[in-house]
Amino acid sequence: MDLTRRQTLTLAGATAAAALPLTAGVATAADAVEAADAPAADAFDALLARAEEQLTGGAFDTADPDFAAAVKALDTQASAWWKDLDRSAGRKALWADLSPASDPGMFGQSYPRLRTLATAWATPGTSLTGSAEVADALVAALGFLGSTGYNPARGESGNWWFWEIGAPRALMDTCVLLRSKLPAADLAGYVATVAKFCPNPDRRTNSPSLSETGANRADKAVIVALRGLLARDAATVALARDGLSDVRDNGRRSLFTYVTSGDGFYEDGSFVQHDSVAYTGTYGSVLLGSAGQLIALLAGSDWALNDPKVSVLYEAVERSFSPVMFDGLMMDALRGRAISRERARDYNDGAVTLTYILQLAAGAPAPYADRWRALAKGWVSRNKANPYAGLVGIPALARAKAVLDDKAIPAAERLTGHFSFADMDRVVHRRPGWALALSLSSKRIAAYEAGNGENLHGWYTGDGMTYLYDGDDLGQFGDGFWPTVDPYRLPGTTVDTRARADLGTGAGAGTYRPKNAVAGGVVLQDRYGAAAMELIADGSTLQARKAWFCLDNAVVALGAGITASDSRTIETVVENRSLHTDGAPRLLVDGRRQPGEQGWSASLSGADWAHLEGTGGYVFPDHPGRAPGGVPLRALREERTGSWGALNSGADTGGDTDLVTRRYVTLWFDHGSSPTDSSYAYVLLPGASAVATGVWAHSRPVRIVANDATVQAVEARRLGLLAAHFWGPGSAGGLTSSGPGTVLVRRHGDAISVAVADPGRTGSTLTVELPFPVRKVTRADDTITLTPGRRPVLTVVVAGSRGHSHTAELA
Incomplete structure (x- = not known):
């Protein structure tokens, strides 16, 4: 199965929607001590081995039917691309359908295929495992793409993404897998190429005044980290880690900060990318995956993330992602233009998000991780239509099986x-x-x-x-x-x-x-x-x-x-x-x-x-x-x-x-x-x-109490609920508003609950008159004041609230 570009970005094993670490997370204490005491070279080697394990899944039971099926799927795809790989001396491209290799769209898609082949070569149980012929062909193919398409002598053309994220990510992953086979000069050349087009996570290379945000920043941080490890350059690895927190710009574009405009996570659970697109299901998921991968990769090392604001990422799982997941499906309303991608259905992107959540759980504090694993178990268990095991690769499968097999982890019910x-x-x-x-x-x-x-x-x-x-x-x-x-x-x-x-x-x-x-x-x-x-x-x-x-x-x-x-x-x-x-x-x-x-x-x-x-x-x-x-x-x-x-x-x-x-x-x-x-x-x-x-x-x-251009309102008497949206000053069902806004009022016994919002963000203060007596406030947001009486009036300061709800409990 060919993957979409977003799916191939982060830890992409060949047939996986995303491939994730088998053991990544917070390293063991022994790992930490060993990394601290070992020479710098050994620290790089240890993290490169971890990066490889993130791609292949490390050791697993090849006799397990689920793993056997995943290996077969990987082998089927890799073998097909191996069969069609042009290895002739005068080739113009690696694959006939990706010609010419000089075109960014063509080399941008060629590198992920090479990564698939390299993953199959490095994974036990495939027909390509450990083959010297495959390794030699991959080394030559990387050299061909480097000389023909992607190298420091070229300037960017076409879609910037291929140059700065797509190609370098797949190239660095492939170099991690083939590092023992690559000539030192070749590896140095590939590192230099990536250093030109993705020098840091902070800026768009073809537009240096543009700061990277959200998923793009997270993607680039992983690329820079892998480049630093392959080059054995501690400063570059630190640059990658600090890119998550945007240290160079004093945290202005930190991935661990709630934003109030533009790209990133919002405190209400929203996620926006490209300045104005609701993108939790694709770019938000990629951010979760890339940031989580880098945190796991560097855990226990001298470059481990120590930003206390990482809790923003942890909170996003239940604040941003869980409400828009339904039995393992990612809701299409949050997937932007990805709804048009044949190879990225709602169940594919749902599996990707679930996988990233389990990755993050490996290193998160127990109260978070326990809840997330229960969520994931519920999603996987209920979705028989699109079995998770058939959507992901070996590393993700290993993590999910550990959750499914653990009887101490309950399967969470559907969120309501x-x-x-x-x-x-x-x-x-x-x-x-x-x-x-x-x-x-x-x-x-x-x-x-x-x-x-x-x-x-x-x-x-x-x-x-x-x-x-x-x-x-x-x-x-x-x-x-x-x-x-x-x-x-x-x-x-x-x-x-x-x-x-x-x-x-x-x-x-x-x-x-x-x-x-x-x-x-x-x-x-x-x-x-x-x-x-x-x-x-x-x-x-x-x-x-x-x-x-x-x-x-x-x-x-x-x-x-x-x-x-x-x-x-x-x-x-x-x-x-x-x-x-x-x-x-x-x-x-x-x-x-x-x-x-x-x-x-x-x-x-x-x-x-x-x-x-x-x-x-x-x-x-x-x-x-x-x-x-x-x-x-x-x-x-x-x-x-x-x-x-x-x-x-x-x-x-x-x-x-x-x-x-x-x-x-x-x-x-x-x-x-x-x-x-x-x-x-x-x-x-x-x-x-x-x-x-x-x-x-x-x-x-x-x-239905009202339905006109001034007010639309309904009353559910059994619930004691009156709900209205006012397009201007008006009244409905005894409820009166001084201007535009949405109002819900529920009377249950002697208690009255009220919620008010200004979804148009046009007002400063909204007064709402209720249709029944109120004596006092028992709890209210500090934006609400009450004038009690037989026709009580609530005054709500809506200015600056960005359309969020203001609530009060009355008696």
């Missing part, structure tokens, strides 16, 4: 709760059997990233797309979803049906940030939430105000002020569910079974509810502001065919042109051509039975 990542415009609502992720965008956070031929159809992925994860269907987004789904009908979005041109066909990655300010929401009691997004469409006059209210067993979605004047049809997509290759689940509408043949379509105007077998229910309630007769609801069953290559033509990530076909059931509201002040309301009941859906639709336990 509501998570609002205000600093990256993402919302995740988790219940025991399902989870829902909202992908929003604003003038702060990009609606999408595309470029270098990637994510060509990502137009609407940040326009309020809703990802529904079901524990019984872990393949929903990983099984051919992206090449086959209608990209104009992504669940949760309101779209102009105009034809769109492919994105990202030029060089370099680019982002699109819309003009709206409002995107985000509020959290109450870590369990309930509300979110809103103002839609100002790209290249269209379409505007809309959208809100979601997340309860125990339901998500209520409201839309209002839907207006456009381009004489094109506007649609809001309730659902677009993949049925995989041959699924034919029953669809009921108001209790009546609908046709099951492909190509069926219908108008369901007047429907109260629908139920899709295996997924759950959908309720279409009346609501204030609804036009007479409502907005027409449409339904469609169809088979759709596409290819990964149509989504991604990247030099090293491009997909196959082979056609993929999947079945879908789609439900959507048709707002008509150039609507004015149109609206919608629907309720998602994930996992609900048909009977439960019908009962819910009849009993209406949640009432």
Whole structure:
């Protein structure tokens, strides 16, 4: 299996999503003493041996079926590349499909293949293990690439990443594996090449004024460390370690500091890369892996990391990563343009993240490590659809097997709760059997990233797309979803049906940030939430105000002020569910079974509810502001065919042109051509039975209080919950706000819980009048003051809070 460039970066064993240390972590006391007492040369040798073990896994039981399968997978890939390796004297490239070798995209992909061959050569049990012929061919191949493509005499061209991260990382890994076979002059030449293009972790070499951040900084720190070890240069190894903390710039770009803007980890769990992209699932994971690897590599040595702020990295596991992992899947809302990569599905990136978490656990304090291992055990145990052992290489497998075989480690249950990542415009609502992720965008956070031929159809992925994860269907987004789904009908979005041109066909990655300010929401009691997004469409006059209210067993979605004047049809997509290759689940509408043949379509105007077998229910309630007769609801069953290559033509990530076909059931509201002040309301009941859906639709336990361009609000009386998003000053259900903001109020007995946020970040102070008497505050953030009475008023200082929740408990 060929890997994506991000997957090949960190400890990439040939077939692994990422290969990780078998024993890396904090070195034993004996190791530390030995390293301290030994000559400097022995210290370098010890760490180089550890680096090799990180790549191969060290000693393992070749008779173990899991390891045998991993060895076979490695051997299969390596043998194929060995067979196709051009070893002729007049060659122009190492592989015919990577020609000419002088092109950065071609040598950038050639080095990872050589690393795969070197890994197989150094790993017990493959057909290439210890072969002198293979070793000689690899030494010659490195020399060929060095003279033809990647050397200090050349200047950077094309994509900077190949020169400064991709090629040097694979080259240094290969040199670690082949160090006993490489002539000293050859090794010195490769070290000199990497020293030119990746001299330190701190700066972009082709743009020296640009400071490296996040994953790029972590990647470069590993490269510099390996270069220093191979060159036996203590100062260079120290430079690599200090790069994690950004010592040279007094910690300004430290990976162990919470940021408040730009790239890095935020205290609310957000992770941003490329200045405005929600990227926990790819760049955030790479940072976790590279930083964790370097910490493990240098542990117990003279260069061991001693930055006390490393706790930021530890806290990120449960603050940033755990909420966006579902049974070992990394949620697509956090993967940016990687959703278009055929060889990086949600289960691949999930396996990568899980692997990095277990790597970090090896050296973390016990309270952290114990919880992480339990999380990992739960993820691996529940995901039978994409077994972890088949996704990773030998080092990662060894670490995971140790956890799975340890009866003292419990398998953690699925995480539940509501998570609002205000600093990256993402919302995740988790219940025991399902989870829902909202992908929003604003003038702060990009609606999408595309470029270098990637994510060509990502137009609407940040326009309020809703990802529904079901524990019984872990393949929903990983099984051919992206090449086959209608990209104009992504669940949760309101779209102009105009034809769109492919994105990202030029060089370099680019982002699109819309003009709206409002995107985000509020959290109450870590369990309930509300979110809103103002839609100002790209290249269209379409505007809309959208809100979601997340309860125990339901998500209520409201839309209002839907207006456009381009004489094109506007649609809001309730659902677009993949049925995989041959699924034919029953669809009921108001209790009546609908046709099951492909190509069926219908108008369901007047429907109260629908139920899709295996997924759950959908309720279409009346609501204030609804036009007479409502907005027409449409339904469609169809088979759709596409290819990964149509989504991604990247030099090293491009997909196959082979056609993929999947079945879908789609439900959507048709707002008509150039609507004015149109609206919608629907309720998602994930996992609900048909009977439960019908009962819910009849009993209406949640009432829509308001749905217009001023306020959108719902009331769940059984929960004592009133939730509203105010687009300006207004009132709903007795709740009044002085300006824009999101408010949740829950009355339970004599206690009242309140949460307030300003997701538009436009206000300074917000006053909220409650509809029932309050005597006193029992607990409140220091930004909240109360004027008690029969109509109490809360004054909330929202300035500077960046859209985060302010909470209070009242009596």
